[in-house]
Amino acid sequence: MDFPFLLSTMKSLLAATPTTLGLFSLSIFFGGLLALLIVTMRVSNNIVARNFAKGYIFVFRGSPLLIQMFLVFYGLGQFGVIRHSIVWPALREPFVCAVLSLALCTGGYSAEIFRSGLRAVPPGEIEAARAAGMSGFLLLRRIIAPIAFRHALPAYSTEIVLMVKSTALASLVTVWEITGVAQRLISQTYRTMEVFMCAAALYLILNFLILQVLALIEHRLNRHNLRPAERKPSVMSAFFGARP
Template identity: 65%
Template sequence: MPSAGEFGFLAATLGELLAALPVTLGLFLASIALGGVLAAGLTWVRLRGAPWIARLVRAYVFVFRGSPLLIQMFLVFYGLAQFPAVRHGMLWPVLRNPFACAVIALALCTAAYTAEIFRGALLAVPVQQIEAGRACGMSGWLLLRRIIAPLALRQALPAYSTEIVLMVKSTSLASLVTVWEVTGVALRIISTTYKTLEVFMCAAAIYLLLNFAILRLIAVLEYRLSPQLRAAAPAARRAGAAAP
């Protein structure tokens, strides 16, 4: 039975760890956003670009999926700084910042995985439905926006939700390049209190809750996006309401 003092410690620890949650969220959101944009570009090039540049994208995907994220992060943060050109270059204000380096490494890595998810989703869009779009005069951006992307998104969501959850957990690696996010703060508390079990349990609980919330959000999105997979809606429910 833990004593009152122990409860006090747990509460204080949770408070300290939660104070670092914005940093974890920042790492996550920035890298998912950047990685998503990069992945969209990579997918486009892989499917539509010239053969040599498509091969380059394949090599990129292979390297970033095939090597440990931690090493990628070390290379960005410690490795690049070895080059005088980088230290004196325009990007140094960014590359000397641990948070920025962690975001870059996370984004580069998730882009490789996400590009593969996007590619699979695009290839799974039924050709007939694309053809129906062309047959009524759609092409290019309009066809992508109205037909291909909405269908691909529904295909991609289950796999992409896994990638998102993995990214939340991967932000903990940033603690090793001196970013004070949840795991980093946990390590710091442990180094002074030696209460490894309690502190790590609190940290794990925070990640668990965060991922639970994210997965619920995605589940709601998935449900909203797939009315065509459910039993026929009673006509009365939506009758009269104009199409969205």
């Protein structure tokens, strides 16, 4: 095995890691905000907002992310109103189009995950909080949101990991993230196995670190439900997604 080549390949891929992390973090951030808006519409009493949210979730969960990315990257420029708008300089950038398509897609999945968390909130907890004088935003912040997030976190962790891997599709719209740089190296060296092994190892490391952080958050949120012997999460349980 050519270790000098593997080392140089890993250095090249590491140089593209900030782009991958930028795609991931921005898409998760804006997708999370969008998901909160969609889930608010989804559980509202307004039939128009509720049906719009249902339609949005159906479209972005039912169609492939790759097609969505192509439609954003190649399709938005077909509309004159967009080409002559103030947002066109940003939408011409492949990175922005990739973030937009990733955020739109994860927003649909995350909205359903958050809705399942809301449905898991015990009605008795809400009634007890109202009896104690809580209402409105205070009730949401102190009771509903923490319980809903705690129930939604395991499924949302899976969505976050999937988004790390989904950033690889951005290479198809000329964003030079890890997979894009790997493909460029393959076209130059014709050493497919070694390059993709380095790329896979880098994605595994990123997902391992992210799962560690998510496992610690989940452990902290569920600390009151754990027995004393289970208070400290293990590395392996964090990696494989198991509860401590």
